[in-house]
Every structure is written in structure tokens, then in C-alpha cells.
Amino acid sequence: MAVSAPVSALQASGTAHELFAAASMTRSQRNSSIPTDWGMFRRDGREGWSLFGPRILGVAGLAYDPFNPDVLLLAAADGVVRSEDRGRSWRLTTGWRIADVRAFAFDAGDPLRVYAATQWGPIRSVDGGRSWESVAEGLPVRYSQTLVADRIIPGRVLLGTESGIFLSEDAASSWRPVNSPPVTILRLVQSASRPALLLAGTEGRGAWRSRDGGRSWQPVDPGSAKANLYAVAIRADDPDVLAIGGWATGVRVSTDGGETWSARGAGLPNPWVQALAFDPDHPGRLSAAVHEEGSYVSDDLGRTWTFAGLYGAYGHDYAFVPAASR
Amino acid sequence: MFWMYQMVMVMTAGQGRLSTANEQRFDELWRTYWPSRGDTENHWVMYYASLRIVSQLRAGRPGAWWFNGRSSDENAAESAAYIREWIRVTTTQGQGEYDSPGYIGEYVVPLALLAGWEADPVRRDEARRMIDYLLFDYAVDQINGQYAGAHSRVYPRQILLPGATTASALGWLAFGVGDRLQNAQAVVLALSGYRPPEVLAAIAQGAERPYVNRERKRTRWRIRHAGPDAFRVGERLTTPVYKYSYVHPDFILGSSQGGLLQPIQQQTWNLRWRVDAPSQASNTFFTVQPHSSPYEGTMYFTFDWDASTDVIARSKVDYDSPDKLASGSPYEQVFQEGPALVGLSHIPPGARFKHLSTLFSRDLRDVVEDPSGWIFARAGAVYLAYRPFVAGQWKENDWTGLLRGGAGAWISSAFDTWGNGHRVLVSEAPRNGYVVQVAPARDFASYDAFQSAVRALPLSFRLDRGPEVAFTTLSGRVLSAGYGEVPKVDGRPIDYGAWPLFDNPFAHEKVGSGQLSVSHGGKEFKSDFRSAADANGAKQP
Numbered sequence: 001m002a003v004s005a006p007v008s009a010l011q012a013s014g015t016a017h018e019l020f021a022a023a024s025m026t027r028s029q030r031n032s033s034i035p036t037d038w039g040m041f042r043r044d045g046r047e048g049w050s051l052f053g054p055r056i057l058g059v060a061g062l063a064y065d066p067f068n069p070d071v072l073l074l075a076a077a078d079g080v081v082r083s084e085d086r087g088r089s090w091r092l093t094t095g096w097r098i099a100d101v102r103a104f105a106f107d108a109g110d111p112l113r114v115y116a117a118t119q120w121g122p123i124r125s126v127d128g129g130r131s132w133e134s135v136a137e138g139l140p141v142r143y144s145q146t147l148v149a150d151r152i153i154p155g156r157v158l159l160g161t162e163s164g165i166f167l168s169e170d171a172a173s174s175w176r177p178v179n180s181p182p183v184t185i186l187r188l189v190q191s192a193s194r195p196a197l198l199l200a201g202t203e204g205r206g207a208w209r210s211r212d213g214g215r216s217w218q219p220v221d222p223g224s225a226k227a228n229l230y231a232v233a234i235r236a237d238d239p240d241v242l243a244i245g246g247w248a249t250g251v252r253v254s255t256d257g258g259e260t261w262s263a264r265g266a267g268l269p270n271p272w273v274q275a276l277a278f279d280p281d282h283p284g285r286l287s288a289a290v291h292e293e294g295s296y297v298s299d300d301l302g303r304t305w306t307f308a309g310l311y312g313a314y315g316h317d318y319a320f321v322p323a324a325s326r
Numbered sequence: 327m328f329w330m331y332q333m334v335m336v337m338t339a340g341q342g343r344l345s346t347a348n349e350q351r352f353d354e355l356w357r358t359y360w361p362s363r364g365d366t367e368n369h370w371v372m373y374y375a376s377l378r379i380v381s382q383l384r385a386g387r388p389g390a391w392w393f394n395g396r397s398s399d400e401n402a403a404e405s406a407a408y409i410r411e412w413i414r415v416t417t418t419q420g421q422g423e424y425d426s427p428g429y430i431g432e433y434v435v436p437l438a439l440l441a442g443w444e445a446d447p448v449r450r451d452e453a454r455r456m457i458d459y460l461l462f463d464y465a466v467d468q469i470n471g472q473y474a475g476a477h478s479r480v481y482p483r484q485i486l487l488p489g490a491t492t493a494s495a496l497g498w499l500a501f502g503v504g505d506r507l508q509n510a511q512a513v514v515l516a517l518s519g520y521r522p523p524e525v526l527a528a529i530a531q532g533a534e535r536p537y538v539n540r541e542r543k544r545t546r547w548r549i550r551h552a553g554p555d556a557f558r559v560g561e562r563l564t565t566p567v568y569k570y571s572y573v574h575p576d577f578i579l580g581s582s583q584g585g586l587l588q589p590i591q592q593q594t595w596n597l598r599w600r601v602d603a604p605s606q607a608s609n610t611f612f613t614v615q616p617h618s619s620p621y622e623g624t625m626y627f628t629f630d631w632d633a634s635t636d637v638i639a640r641s642k643v644d645y646d647s648p649d650k651l652a653s654g655s656p657y658e659q660v661f662q663e664g665p666a667l668v669g670l671s672h673i674p675p676g677a678r679f680k681h682l683s684t685l686f687s688r689d690l691r692d693v694v695e696d697p698s699g700w701i702f703a704r705a706g707a708v709y710l711a712y713r714p715f716v717a718g719q720w721k722e723n724d725w726t727g728l729l730r731g732g733a734g735a736w737i738s739s740a741f742d743t744w745g746n747g748h749r750v751l752v753s754e755a756p757r758n759g760y761v762v763q764v765a766p767a768r769d770f771a772s773y774d775a776f777q778s779a780v781r782a783l784p785l786s787f788r789l790d791r792g793p794e795v796a797f798t799t800l801s802g803r804v805l806s807a808g809y810g811e812v813p814k815v816d817g818r819p820i821d822y823g824a825w826p827l828f829d830n831p832f833a834h835e836k837v838g839s840g841q842l843s844v845s846h847g848g849k850e851f852k853s854d855f856r857s858a859a860d861a862n863g864a865k866q867p
Contacts, residue, residue, distance in 0.1 A: 026640070029640045030640060030734070031640070031643060031733065031737070032640065032734070033641035054360040054393065055360055057362040058362075058628065077365065078360075078362065078363045078394075081394075089395060090394075092395060092396060095407070095408075096408040097561055098561075100549075100628050119549050119628055120549070120561045121561060134561060136561070142561070143549055143550045162551075184631075203631055228630075228632055230630060247633075248632075274630070
């Protein structure tokens with residue numbers, strides 16, 4: 001999941017979550033630049049999904065204010081689209097300078113401070129997503145599609161760029177590179193229960209792990225060392241359970257914190273995995289977005305998979321959002 | 327965004343004539359349907375010009391009335407700010423989707439909306455002058471209405487019927503050149519009330535030829551892999567495009583430097599010769615190094631690396647086909663001096679396609695494959711000589727059958743009327759190249775005399791390294807280059823660093839100018855885009 005949020009009172013109380021998926025229906029797209037459907041979809045049954053929010057091309061992710069999950073942010077090609085009433089109404093909160101937004105992260109110390117990765121550089125809001133400014137100054141490369149705001153330390157942000165991971169310790173006002181592979185970082189996640197643990201999926205260099213809060217990184221899983229990994233996930237209640245997925249890689253799972261890995265994609269219709277997420281309400285349940293096949297779910301860490309709807313989808317991300325507060 | 331300008335056109339033209347039910351339906355759609363802003367500059371210009379007009383037509387509406395939750399005032403201001411920025415960038419750094427025979431319409435139409443229906447007279451005038459700017463850009467690079475030389479984007483049909491394009495339709499409407507065509511985008515321009523300055527028509531109609539036209543454009547915005555030549559414009563990265571056209575009364579030979587200048591549909595160079603019925607002619611000649619790659623796809627699009635080629639080919643169906651006619655290539659280098667042109671290629675083993683395709687259209691006559699290695703042809707009142715460095719084999723156009731078999735309306739509709747009868751010389755070698763020499767037939771006593779003159783021209787090349795080439799043209803200029811090095815003319819490196827925004831007999835503008843001064847035959851016009859809209863109190867973006 002691209003959403004990195006501090007542990008809020010809602011989460012701590014065990015509030016149930018709703019599952020959302022950003023997807024474009026490309027399987028039947030022929031002689032057209034437009035998918036047959038697209039947007040943010042909310043799961044409302046075993047295989048049922050319904051469009052949630054505006055039907056915007058290039059929706060890549062969804063985030064919520066950890067202290068008020070009625071406040072939602074959509075990451076879209078057109079910019080940031082924000083709702084204050086859990087999706088009943090929406091407002092585009094970015095202008096023409098900002099496009100191709102891919103992921104959000106709320107600051108651990110200030111829920112009004114939000115960061116976003118865009119393919120033209122990182123942006124920041126200091127008013128809960130109502131307005132945004134570029135915070136790319138000082139970055140040698142600006143392309144980014146994933147980021148993490150540290151769950152514990154306010155103002156600490158890790159940004160995955162076209163050339164490795166950059167760290168800010170002053171709320172994205174300045175950046176410095178960390179010891180990471182100098183390739184495009186496709187996905188970054190931080191463990192909910194062991195915040196020093198982070199996992200990164202890269203373009204062409206497989207999976208990398210950090211045990212020191214993102215200061216240094218080491219490769220894991222020789223079996224996917226040259227893969228493009230679009231999906232990485234860490235089980236919220238057990239930081240030793242990791243999952244990665246990518247193009248021609250299927251799903252690979254580690255239950256020992258990344259020391260050993262097993263292929264767990266045999267039950268999927270193809271090995272092209274674009275997103276993964278552990279379900280916070282069903283420990284061990286893993287969802288996988290399989291290229292143009294849809295969403296699949298496993299309750300045994302990928303040994304078996306069950307179709308879960310969204311057939312034909314090019315999946316971009318999953319998001320679990322606490323159920324409606326009222 | 328394509329939906330938007332047509333909606334706005336109906337709303338403007340239909341003011342006072344539409345039923346209440348229609349008006350209510352329009353309002354409902356503007357509230358519930360989220361039109362995409364798109365991913366290219368033409369998309370954005372259409373989007374914001376349309377949003378600007380409809381925000382004025384529905385002034386004072388609150389955010390809840392609009393699809394994006396922003397009020398009419400907010401949408402109007404945002405639209406004006408972007409359009410201002412696009413004009414600033416285009417008139418200082420060159421257009422990104424430059425000189426496209428089809429996509430010129432996607433710029434002229436939104437500007438026509440603004441020129442015709444924008445409420446602010448300052449912005450309305452600025453839009454009108456920006457149409458002048460684009461049409462001047464077209465006028466100096468066209469022959470009988472046909473856009474010629476390097477194009478940012480062009481579809482197969484437009485390549486093979488270069489006089490049946492939106493550019494040609496605009497040329498007939500604005501300047502009376504070429505054939506009259508049925509074209510909805512030209513209709514929008516006509517409805518706007520726009521009239522071009524007289525001096526543009528005189529230029530378009532061909533006075534003062536021959537001349538050399540140089541233009542500095544830029545690539546589409548590069549998201550990744552921007553490269554060492556990239557420069558930043560705000561949040562975006564781009565690299566320079568250096569255009570050169572030799573514009574003769576009987577033909578135009580025009581080129582860019584080659585490379586990945588656009589993600590799809592790039593035409594690096596072409597020859598266009600004068601014909602009597604331009605809308606029906608296939609008067610084109612060019613070479614392409616077909617290329618497709620995730621590197622290119624992710625350079626210009628937001629797609630994932632592994633899916634990018636497939637996703638592009640979902641709409642630009644020929645993108646990943648070896649017989650495609652339009653492509654940029656990172657393995658090509660082209661330069662030109664007058665009516666002579668040199669192309670070099672160095673294709674690595676891992677490249678998707680390893681050949682050069684040279685199109686010999688069905689309109690060429692008396693093609694001669696000379697034992698010297700030169701290939702000669704008559705192109706209307708023009709003689710053409712082409713010398714591939716590595717011999718090729720002849721194939722029919724669309725040899726894979728992709729377009730013939732039906733590849734969607736954009737790409738292949740009515741293929742039988744424009745796609746058949748053309749031959750392609752396919753030359754495959756890791757190091758390769760070619761030389762082109764063009765001359766007006768009137769300069770020679772006979773076709774044989776032209777051939778003899780070309781055979782006698784000094785030409786040397788080597789493919790064991792480089793490739794390298796040295797060629798002395800019919801006019802005695804020496805073109806020389808080694809692949810990857812700055813080409814030389816008469817021993818002097820081409821000065822790309824000083825390439826002007828426009829340089830031709832009618833206008834001279836440096837990069838960064840923000841102005842256009844055109845003069846010809848005692849007539850002139852001047853446009854200054856640096857501050858006009860700002861003077862009206864608009865917020866700077």
C-alpha cells in the first residue's frame with residue numbers, strides 16, 4: 001500500500017476497514033487510448049466492486065487522514081482530489097503545475113502535513129491536502145512514485161525516486177540520498193509494528209530491505225534480484241511476514257523477515273503482479289492485483305488464491321480505510 | 327478534453343437556441359462527468375481553453391456545480407494561468423508537439439475558441455495572435471498547403487497523403503493554398519471570425535523561395551531518462567529540437583537532428599515536392615529507423631516499464647511494428663545542408679528493430695537502381711538521389727499486414743486508398759547510413775545528366791567504426807560526420823547552441839524571445855507575448 005499513516009486512535013481500537021482498489025480496465029482496450037472503465041473502486045462483496053468517487057483517468061491511490069478517515073485524498077493524473085465527507089463530494093486541490101500524483105503519506109506529528117509523490121517531483125500540504133506546494137528543490141532527480149512518512153518521527157520522509165531513495169528530516173524541506181540502489185524505486189513500505197523495518201521494490205534490482213529506518217538498504221531475495229517489483233507489503237501485526245510481486249515474478253513471500261523466500265504465485269492466472277496488500281482485519285490475508293486478470297486473495301500466504309473481482313483490471317494500488325465513523 | 331471543446335462549441339454557437347432541456351443536460355454533465363486533462367500539451371490546451379470558456383458561460387457558479395468542486399471563478403483563473411504559461415513557453419522555448427500536420431488542429435481549435443468567445447478582450451487578442459504564431463510556423467514550412475519537414479507527430483495516413491491533413495485544411499482556409507478539404511477543425515477556426523495577417527498569406531503562397539528555415543523546438547516533456555541535454559521549464563524537463571528546412575519553389579527537404587524527440591509518431595525528416603492535386607498525392611520520401619522500447623515509453627508516459635509498449639500500442643497500434651513509418655530512434659543522427667541530407671545509424675544488438683526503412687512512394691517515377699549504389703527517382707519536377715550505405719531489400723508498405731488488416735479508425739481506416747502501391751527499401755545493419763541529394767529538374771538538361779552529376783560527387787563512408795561519412799554536395803558543400811559527434815559543413819561544426827527559435831527571410835527570433843516580428847514585401851506584423859495578458863491583472867502562475 002502506498003498509504004503510510006501514523007497509528008491513530010481509530011486503528012488502535014480495531015476499527016474495521018473497507019478495501020479500495022485503484023484500477024483501469026485495460027483488458028478490452030483496443031484501438032483506443034482510453035480504458036473501458038477506470039477510477040477508485042470499493043469492494044462491496046466477495047467479488048463485487050463499485051466505483052467510488054469521480055471517474056478520473058490515472059487514479060493511482062487513495063489515502064485517508066488517520067485522525068479523521070472521512071477526509072480522503074485521491075492520487076490522480078489530474079492532481080489531488082480531496083473529500084471531507086467520505087466521498088460524497090470531491091474537490092480538486094491542485095492546479096496546473098501538479099500532475100501525475102501517485103501516492104500520499106501523512107506526517108506522524110501533524111495530520112495537517114501531508115506529502116505526495118508525483119512523477120514530476122514531491123509535493124507537500126500543510127493544511128490537510130487543501131493546498132499543495134512543490135518540495136523538489138535540491139533533488140537531483142524529481143521523478144517519484146512512492147514515499148513513506150515515518151510512523152514515529154515527525155517530519156521524517158523517505159522518497160523513492162528515479163535514482164534511489166532520498167531522505168528528508170525536515171518535513172521535505174531538504175533531501176539527501178541514502179545508501180540505496182540508484183535505480184527507480186517502485187514501491188516503499190514501512191512496517192506498522194516494527195517501524196525501523198522498511199521494504200522497497202525497485203525497477204530491475206529486485207527487493208531491498210532496511211532495518212534502520214531507511215538509512216541503509218540491503219538486497220533481499222536473490223530469486224528476484226533483477227526483477228521489476230511493483231508490489232511490496234509487510235504484514236501489519238507480524239513484521240517477519242513480507243510479500244513482493246512484480247512483472248514475471250508472481251508473488252514471493254518470506255516468513256522470516258526476508259532471510260528466505262518462497263514463490264507463491266502458482267495459483268494466479270499470470271505472473272504479472274502490480275499491487276499487494278495485507279488485510280488489517282484478517283491477519284495473513286493477502287490481496288494481489290494481477291495484470292488484466294483482476295484482484296485475487298489468499299488466506300494462506302499465497303499457497304492458494306481465490307478470484308476477488310475486478311476482472312480485466314490493470315491494478316495500481318490497494319488501500320484499506322477505516323470504516324465510516326458515522 | 328476532446329469532449330470538452332465540442333461541448334463548448336455547441337454551447338457557444340447554440341446560445342439562445344438550445345432548449346431548456348438541452349441546457350440542463352449540459353449543466354448536469356459539467357457537474358457529473360470528469361473530463362480528463364490528458365497527458366500531452368494539446369490535451370491541456372484543449373482542456374483549459376474549453377474550461378475557460380464554459381466557466382465564463384456559467385459564471386458565478388459555486389464549486390458544487392462543477393465536476394471538480396471548484397467555482398467558476400477558480401476554474402476560469404486556473405485556465406487562464408495555464409494558457410498564459412503555455413504561450414510563454416511556446417514563444418520562448420518552442421513548441422513541444424511541433425509542426426504536426428494533424429495536431430496543429432488540436433492547438434488551433436482551442437485558440438479559436440478563445441479568439442472567438444473569450445470574454446476578456448486582452449486574452450481574446452492574445453489567442454488570435456497565437457493563432458498567427460502557429461500559422462506562421464506552418465506557412466514557412468509548407469508547399470501548396472502540405473506541411474513538410476520534420477514533424478513531432480504524424481499518422482500513417484497523413485504520411486502517405488500529406489495534403490489530406492488538418493494543416494492543409496487550415497492552409498486553404500487561411501491562405502488559399504492547396505485543396506479545399508472537409509475538416510471540422512477548420513470550421514471552428516472559420517466560426518471564430520479569425521482572419522490572418524495579410525503578410526502570412528503572401529509568405530504561404532510561396533514568394534521569395536528558395537530559402538532556408540531554421541527553428542528551435544523542444545521535445546515533449548520528459549518524465550524520466552531526461553538525458554544530459556535536458557533543461558528545466560518549471561517542474562518539467564525537455565530537450566532541444568533543431569529543425570532545418572530547405573524551402574524551394576518545387577520542393578521542401580526538411581529535417582531534425584534525430585533521436586527520441588517524441589514518444590510516438592515522430593518523423594525525423596522528409597522530402598515533399600510540388601504537385602497539382604495535393605490532397606490526393608503521396609508526394610513523400612523519407613527514411614525511418616523504427617524503434618520501440620520501455621525506455622522510450624517511460625521517458626514520455628506515466629506507464630509502468632513492463633506494460634508501456636503494450637499500452638502505447640493499444641491506441642497507436644503500429645508503435646511496436648517493424649514496418650511502421652513514423653518513429654524516433656535513439657540510434658539515428660541526421661543533418662542537412664540545403665537540398666542535401668545525411669543520416670547515420672548505430673544500432674546496438676539489443677535493439678527491438680535493427681533496420682532502416684526508406685519509403686519509395688507510388689508517386690515516384692523512373693526509379694533507377696544504379697550499379698554505383700545510388701538510387702535515382704523523379705519526384706514531380708524534382709530529381710532525387712538516395713545512397714544507402716548498406717544494400718537493402720524491397721518490401722511492400724505495411725509488409726506485416728497490420729494496417730491492411732484493420733487497426734482502428736485512427737490508424738488504418740480506408741487503407742486501400744492510401745496505403746497500397748508504395749515500396750520500402752529495408753536495410754539492416756548495426757552500422758548504417760545514407761545520403762540524400764535533391765535538385766530541381768530545371769537545373770539539369772536531363773534526368774541522365776542529373777544522375778551523372780550525382781555519380782561524380784565525392785562520397786566516402788566507413789562502417790567498421792562510427793559510422794563515418796564525408797559527402798560533397800551538388801553545390802560543393804562538404805558534409806561530414808562521425809556518429810555521435812557534432813556534424814560538420816565545410817569542416818565547421820554545426821552550431822546547435824546558437825540555433826534560433828525562428829530564422830528565415832521573414833522572421834528572426836532568438837530562443838527566449840517571447841515575440842514574433844514578421845515582415846515581407848513591405849508588410850509586417852509584430853506580436854509581443856511577454857506581458858499582454860498580465861497587463862489585464864491576471865494572476866501569474
